[in-house]
Amino acid sequence: MKTDKNSLQALIFTGLFAAIIYIGIWVLRIPVPAMVGRPFIHFGNTLTAVAILYLGYRNGMIAGIIGLGGFDLLNGYAATSWLTMLEVVVVATVLSLIFKGMNYQDSKKNIIILGIVAGVTKIFTTYCVSIVEALMVGTSLQVAYIGAFVSLPATVINSISTAICTPILYFALKDATRVIMKKAK
Amino acid sequence: MSIKFENVNYVYFPGTTMEKKGLDNVSFELLDNSFIALIGHTGSGKSTLMQHFNALLKPSSGTIDIAGYHITSQTGNKNLKKLRKEVGLVFQFPESQLFENTVLDDVKFGPKNFGMSDKEAEAKAKKWLEQVGVSTGVISKSPFELSGGQMRRVAIAGVMVNEPQILCLDEPGAGLDPRAREEMMQIFVNYQKAGHTVILVTHNMDDVAKYADDVLVMEHGKLIKHDKPQKVFENEEWLKKHYLDEPTSSLFASSLKGFRFKENPLTIKELVDGIKENVQGGV
Amino acid sequence: MHKDDAVEFQHVKFTYPDTKKAVLKDVNFTVKKGSWTSLIGHNGSGKSTISKLINGLLLPDENSNSKITVLGTPVTAENIWNIREKVGIVFQNPDNQFVGATVGDDVAFGLENRGVPREEMIKTVRNVLSEVGMLEYIDSEPANLSGGQKQRIAIAGILAVEPKIIILDESTSMLDPSGRKQVLKIISELMQKKDLTVISITHDIDEASMADSVIVLNDGEIIDQDPPEKIFNKTSMLKQIGLDIPFTNKLILELNKNGIRVPQNVKTKDELKQYLCQLNLKM
Amino acid sequence: MSKIIIGRYIPGDSLVYKMDPRGKLLITILFILAIFLANNPITYAIITLFCFLAIIATGLKARVFLNGVKPLIGLIFFTSLLQLFFMTGGKVFWHWWIFSISSYGIVNAIYIFVRFTLIILISTVMTVTTMPLEIADAMEWLLKPLKVVKVPVDKIALVISIALRFVPTLFDETLKIMNAQRSRGADFNDGGLIKRAKAIAPILIPLFIHSLETAIDLSTAMESRGYRGSEGRTKYRVLNWSKYDLISLAYFVLLVGLLLIFRTH
């Protein structure tokens, strides 16, 4: 599936992956206490990271943009959905560059590192997004910093879950795919 | 310890515009160790009813007594594990629940969740894989490598391995070739004979006639009949009215002019016996 | 190739890449224009592979004397788009072939691919939807349709591009009995009206009995091709390769076993009925 | 089959519904940008008025819009309060450690409150009156210029439509898999973070497998129906500009005009 990113099958799977990401936010969520922001851990970010590693830079990024961004767009966060999409671009770029630096060797160690990178990048991008959101509604810069800072804990928890789950899912998925594609190729 | 539903109602999405009655005042009692068929056409509420057997859905009102549990709308999610062990549910196309790296590990998933040690779980899993006809050669393969029929067997083993008192199956034969279907049914009959209750959701009236002791007929979320197969298939008019098929044998029998059958023949065996009586009886 | 033939396979061998064993070994058969042909065989016997070879989704192993011809055109890499104009396949899973966002979009998909102008498309879509009795659903989304309805949409989508051959690859196997009946009824009506050639791959004995000709496939080899009455009389062969036999033949078998000798020339259900009635009167 | 609804679309037939989704999407974006023009009580009043008129034009109940704001109400208050306590300038009424309440702070907190709420309301107008499918069509149109810089817009459009098409199907599948695993004793609402994270593998792996198979089946079905890429295809679904798009454009121009006149320079 990775070999030919333009094959119809690969594009369809990208669409289905986007749908899974959407469902990952919607159905698979764990409530966490938080002062502000969305007080639940969802698996959208994890699945996006997995999509990027699994489908490659372009298709993974598209799946993430559609899944995460589309969720926001359709579910009441339309005004800031473009920021979510930008976040995906950043995460996809960072992950893909590092993965490339690793020569696409998906050893256990590498994927764990990439999971952590995804989590950390996400903390950074979410912080920036919070600031932009605050500026969008017209706060002063200082207030934007503080606001973004206060919403960090929930993000950190989400990022930790991303770091933990990405490797688990990546390998499970890869094993299963290898078998299916062997059967179907 | 029979299964008893009393005035069970279930509403999907209560209080919204999409509100929909899934079960409408359903009451019945089922005997232990029997083979029960659950029939009704698409959307009649069979799957909804089935999911009440192990409290995946809880009644909006009414009560259910099953496997020593008393379930009402107030029943919490805690402590349902034992119930889930005692009431096994096999969903339609159950191969879609497989996820582990090996067949063996997948079958062990249930027993381990229910608190069995790894060793015990492995022994049980091996036993049940053999029972459902999965050869030992494939148990360390990935379940996704198997053919559709084999995957189905593994998935069914994954539920039977918990040795539930009550085993519910939603069209376990769908999409299989005839031989595989037949073998599958035999496994369930044997399970019932060994002292368990089997509840089978099916569209195949010949299977109902052949295997069931007791039949539940659903329509629009209501239980419209609960009786022995002989009684359920007794009235042609009634069956037509509710869009239910007759077993092939009784259909054939009723088209034989001049024949008299003591009892409506539901299976080929009964039909042959009946024909024999007719053609030889006059001698 | 005879000019009355819709499909002809000559010495076709097929091996999936990365596998060593050929799944089809020297397959030869012809399908007459305007006929209904059933293809039966157990799970994994190679039925779907044959259907994909017919419209060039797969190409046979390189071999000088192997040849597939569809309506006079050899199936080769250059011709596949021509062939696909003439051959439509309805697949097994209703969900996985519904491409469009709504019923109308889905039916139009094939027309869009062929660059048909929009005005014409709108007309055709409405026409074919009314032919399968689904016009009122033109704006429905797939999530709101039953499996049987989705398959009818799939048929409409194929009719829209006016193919000459329709292949049903277990298209009814995931449907309930009423959905199955509807789909088959529509196909047989259309076949008359539009002079279609139908190839149906199925495990359902009643569906296979509707055909003019039945091809029996076992482990990648064609072991028989004959009209259904003849094929289904070869009960021991069918049993041996794990296929079902129709009710009438089962009954005849049982009657014979029970001392009621049914003459060889009694083959169909009606003949059997007649024979039994006569027998009863004589008594 | 469950009849789930993706997103927040509510069926209706007021004039907002009759607009072209492209128009709605564009005007919504422009409207949000226009809010930035407001910088004094009059302009805020004008834009609030225009926003409420748009809400009325949808013909939907007020509750729909309250529900849109509800999940974010905490964040709105929180942000406004931060502004209230941290903004300095003007007359100071109260001061403690790093916090203070000043006249600037009060005014700005109110502005933020209004602005935040308006952004949510106006985007709610779009989301509740436009079907996800229409939004997707509009996005495809918006993306079109990117073709010039080699963005594979057609492919993205295909991916979007597949995603939309399969969210309900995969949703059903997810629930079914969860129920099947629950029947095998799996527990998704119990234990700490890691335990719960691990518990999703039995849901997600089958879901991936199912999707892989769907991708294989669907691509086979599409190819056998003659799909060979987006070139040379005609389109069954087309978007049509209507007079309502002109009306709303005029409405928007009027708004911007008024804002430009009344804003303080």
Ligand SMILES: Nc1ncnc2c1ncn2[C@@H]1O[C@H](COP(=O)(O)OP(=O)(O)OP(=O)(O)O)[C@@H](O)[C@H]1O
């Ligand atoms: N998750 C759900 N959400 C909302 N409605 C549902 C849901 N599941 C089922 N229903 C509705 O409840 C009714 C009964 O459905 P159910 O699945 O129990 O029928 P069934 O008898 O099992 O049908 P089938 O033979 O097709 O499996 C149907 O009208 C269905 O649309």
Ligand SMILES: Nc1ncnc2c1ncn2[C@@H]1O[C@H](COP(=O)(O)OP(=O)(O)OP(=O)(O)O)[C@@H](O)[C@H]1O
């Ligand atoms: N893409 C593939 N790659 C490798 N082997 C395959 C592939 N598809 C099918 N096979 C194998 O080829 C054989 C024939 O498969 P095919 O799908 O044609 O069978 P079938 O008769 O249609 O079976 P069913 O009744 O289960 O649909 C099987 O053994 C199958 O495992």
Ligand SMILES: [Mg+2]
């Ligand atoms: Mg059901």
Ligand SMILES: [Mg+2]
């Ligand atoms: Mg097949």
